[in-house]
Amino acid sequence: MQEPSSSALGDEFDQAVRKLTGLPDTVSTRSATVTVHESAFAMTTQDWIIQTFRRSERHICKATCPTECREEGRVTKSTDVAFVRYMDHRGAHRFVLPNEVLDTIVRQRDALGTKNKRRAARETTRRRIAAGEDLGAALRDPKVQKKARAARKAKAAKRAARRVS
Numbered sequence: 001m002q003e004p005s006s007s008a009l010g011d012e013f014d015q016a017v018r019k020l021t022g023l024p025d026t027v028s029t030r031s032a033t034v035t036v037h038e039s040a041f042a043m044t045t046q047d048w049i050i051q052t053f054r055r056s057e058r059h060i061c062k063a064t065c066p067t068e069c070r071e072e073g074r075v076t077k078s079t080d081v082a083f084v085r086y087m088d089h090r091g092a093h094r095f096v097l098p099n100e101v102l103d104t105i106v107r108q109r110d111a112l113g114t115k116n117k118r119r120a121a122r123e124t125t126r127r128r129i130a131a132g133e134d135l136g137a138a139l140r141d142p143k144v145q146k147k148a149r150a151a152r153k154a155k156a157a158k159r160a161a162r163r164v165s
């Protein structure tokens with residue numbers, strides 16, 4: 001929670017917005033307003049206003065590139081920051097979510113998706129075994145084995161390509 005500032009220049013939130021606005025290597029989304037109706041006890045309304053900025057560092061081939069890749073302007077690193085304004089019946093708050101926090105949120109959501117997929121797959125296997133199906137039969141099928149080998153190979157190639165770039 002931030003104290004109201006008497007300064008015409010605002011607080012850290014305003015300063016962070018100002019720092020990113022109009023920079024040539026920075027793009028931003030429009031502000032999006034999300035209204036959430038919370039009704040655990042009584043219907044209350046939350047308004048979230050969210051805007052994300054991305055600042056990019058670009059490759060400068062001439063001066064710094066050891067391999068002269070000629071990929072002038074290729075983005076080498078980008079840093080995101082999200083500005084969040086929250087309002088409810090108790091008042092308003094403003095948050096600056098730095099890149100590390102946004103990364104963590106994305107990673108955690110991905111991890112939950114993976115967890116749910118694994119859980120569903122385990123459940124399917126368990127049900128098929130319980131129904132008396134011979135799961136090993138499919139795995140011993142040469143056609144299935146060939147397909148699995150190809151999939152593993154493609155996956156390894158993809159990983160190798162990611163390491164190079």
Ligand SMILES: [Zn+2]
Pocket residue numbers: 059060061062065066067068069070071072
């Ligand atoms: Zn280069």
